[in-house]
Amino acid sequence: MRFTVLIAALMLTALSYSQNKLQSTDSFQDGLETWQYGTWASETDEPGGFISAESTGKDAFGGSARIQVDKTTANPNKIFLRSLGVQLEEGKRYRLSFWVKTDAKDSSINVMLYSDFYTGSFNTWGGILSKTLSLQNNNTWENLEIEFEAKSAYKNSPVDFDAIALSFGFAKHKGTYYLDQVSIEAL
Numbered sequence: 001m002r003f004t005v006l007i008a009a010l011m012l013t014a015l016s017y018s019q020n021k022l023q024s025t026d027s028f029q030d031g032l033e034t035w036q037y038g039t040w041a042s043e044t045d046e047p048g049g050f051i052s053a054e055s056t057g058k059d060a061f062g063g064s065a066r067i068q069v070d071k072t073t074a075n076p077n078k079i080f081l082r083s084l085g086v087q088l089e090e091g092k093r094y095r096l097s098f099w100v101k102t103d104a105k106d107s108s109i110n111v112m113l114y115s116d117f118y119t120g121s122f123n124t125w126g127g128i129l130s131k132t133l134s135l136q137n138n139n140t141w142e143n144l145e146i147e148f149e150a151k152s153a154y155k156n157s158p159v160d161f162d163a164i165a166l167s168f169g170f171a172k173h174k175g176t177y178y179l180d181q182v183s184i185e186a187l
C-alpha cells in the first residue's frame with residue numbers, strides 16, 4: 001500500500017517554520033500545517049500506514065482535531081512527525097507534554113529534540129534529548145511529559161538554537177494511534 005495522504009495542505013514553507021505553535025498547545029486544529037511527516041523506510045519498503053489530522057470531533061483529546069496514525073502492517077518502519085523551528089532559549093528548562101492513545105500492543109513513542117541539517121543547521125548533530133517512552137496500549141488517553149534543559153546532550157555536538165526540531169517516532173506496531181495537545185512550556 002502506498003503512503004496515503006488524507007489532507008490537502010501539505011506544503012511546508014519557510015513562513016510556516018517561523019510560525020511554530022509549540023509555545024502554545026498545538027491541538028491540531030490547523031491540521032499538519034506546521035508539521036512534516038513520513039516513514040523511516042528505504043525506497044523499496046512499504047510504509048504500511050498512513051497519517052492524518054482530521055477535525056471530526058471523534059477521538060480528539062482537546063478540541064475537535066487530532067493526529068491519527070493507522071498502522072496496517074507490523075513492520076518496524078515507524079512513522080515520524082516533525083515540527084521545525086521550535087523556539088528554545090539556551091540553558092532554560094522546559095516541559096514537553098503530549099497526549100497519546102493506542103490499541104497497539106507493546107508499543108512506544110520516541111521523542112527527539114535536535115538540530116541538524118534537516119533543520120538548516122551546519123552542525124552534524126546536536127541533540128537535546130532522545131527518549132523512548134512505553135505506551136499503556138489500553139486505548140485510553142495518557143499524558144506523557146518530559147522535562148529537559150535546552151542544552152546539548154552530546155559532547156562536541158553543539159545545538160543550533162535557530163534550527164531546532166521536535167520529532168515523534170511512533171506507530172511501531174500494527175494498530176491505531178492518536179496524538180493530541182502537544183506543547184513545550186518554559187519552567
Ligand SMILES: [Ca+2]
Nearest residue numbers: 027062063065
Ligand atoms: Ca486536538
